[in-house]
Amino acid sequence: MAWTKPIIREIEC
Amino acid sequence: MNLATSDVPVMPRGVRLHEDKVRNRWVLLAPERAISLDPVxxxxxxxxxxSQSFGGIVSTLAGKYNAPEDQIAADVAEFIxxxxxxxxxxxLA
Known part of the structure; x- marks a missing residue:
């Protein structure tokens, strides 16, 4: 698996 | 905040990883909020x-992903x- 910049995706209510 | 290699990131009480089997992904559950996680x-x-320090985490991931440590350090610091x-x-400093 290649390194990719991690994304923080907040799950909206 | 600039992370030092000796800093130890920790999950506070009430925060945990959870496998969302319905959507086949992992989420980070915290009080009143949830974060959808990509594989990285x-x-x-x-x-x-x-217990593992920021520097140790970066070294481990650099070995696992065979990627440059400075790139991983920058991305992990931004994520944290x-x-x-x-x-x-x-x-914890």
Missing amino acids: GHAILLEIDG NGLMDRCILKV
Whole structure:
């Protein structure tokens, strides 16, 4: 698996 | 916040990883909020065990992903800082 910049995706209510 | 290699990121009480089997992904559950994780975000959080330092986490991931340490350090620091801003992670100096 290649390194990719991690994304923080907040799950909206 | 600039992370030192000796800083130890920890998950505060009430924050945990959870496998969302319905959508086949991992989420980070915290009081009143949830974060959807991509595979790299999940891999970073698996290394955050409350004892491993930021420098150790970067070295481990650099070996696992065969990627440059400076790139991983920058991305992991940004990820950790983003979660700290949301009070989902904290760092022990």
